Amino acid sequence: MGFSLTFHYCLFSVMVLLPALCYSQDYFVGSRATYYGSPDCLGTPSGACGFGEYGRTVNDANVAGVSRLYKNGTGCGACYQVRCTNPQLCTDNGVNIVVTDYGEGDNTDFILSPRAYSRMARSDTAAQLFAYGVVDVQYQRIPCRYGGKKLQFKVHEHSRYPSYLAIVILYPAGKNEILAVDIWQEDCKEWIGMRRAYGAVFDMANPPLGDVSLRFQVRGDAGLTWVQAPNIIPSDWKVGVAYESDIQLE
Incomplete structure (x- = not known):
């Protein structure tokens, strides 16, 4: 700063x-x-x-x-x-x-x-x-208000395709805090936790191949909940690109 x-x-x-x-x-x-x-x-x-x-x-x-x-x-x-x-x-x-x-x-x-x-x-x-x-x-x-903007998942500039993926979640409206992010491991059929690298950046070395499905844990006025974003990031993801979802937190 x-x-x-x-x-x-x-x-x-x-x-x-x-x-x-x-x-x-x-x-x-x-x-x-x-x-x-x-x-x-x-x-x-x-x-x-x-x-x-x-x-x-x-x-x-x-x-x-x-x-x-x-x-x-x-x-x-x-x-x-x-x-x-x-x-x-x-x-x-x-x-x-x-x-x-x-x-x-x-x-x-x-x-x-x-x-x-x-x-x-x-x-x-x-x-x-x-x-x-x-x-x-x-x-x-x-509450945060972003004029109807939906949640976006940005591939952080530190990412290196395809061996290292870091993301940051943008436009989380309402009074919500993102506590954790998981990525879906299709071959194991399970959710794997991403690491909070720093600040609002979550990362994973050697992420799963194919389209990336995420879920994130939200704490807000309604308490704790998990929100899923299936196939939100394409398999050929690009560094610096923000992928918009259909999710709009309130």
Whole structure:
């Protein structure tokens, strides 16, 4: 994300609340937010979630790196409403962001893209808000909305056909977290777990030949469930290509 701020502080008092905050949070929590440098005010393609270019521009580039909300990559793709608490500088609604990276700052939960940070401000107070650098905020988990886009399975750029397959799941709408991904092994007639390589990237060495069928475990408001995507990636898959499914999470 282009920064390397490191601060150590005690999180015990908030960590005990994490099970409730992970996917069913419907109230505001106090925290702090800052922003990172970006020449075009967009996100970064090298974020820890592994989203690449998607992480730069998704949600009109209203994106953020998070610290404890990253949750070893499970928090990637989650959406939050973030609003600063200074009524003279900030709007009541703040900005809706998508988590695309990991980052630590001065006791901050959110390190926002410049575009997202400025959108917390009133129309004529953005410069003053940037001058603060770090501001007190409130945030809550909200459903992700992508204008009807269906779930996509992107073959990550680190993949090497046909010996190594890495994927990242894009546009998971609603308040859902992807916990695990399995791939169907036709000759063994069983599901084989893929490894969470880092962030939102799952991989497997020597994947099965033929069309790729996947299933993924989702945690959301309805609890835990498995969703299947049969033959979602063709046998001659291409690195960098995102394959659209008929699945639309809510």
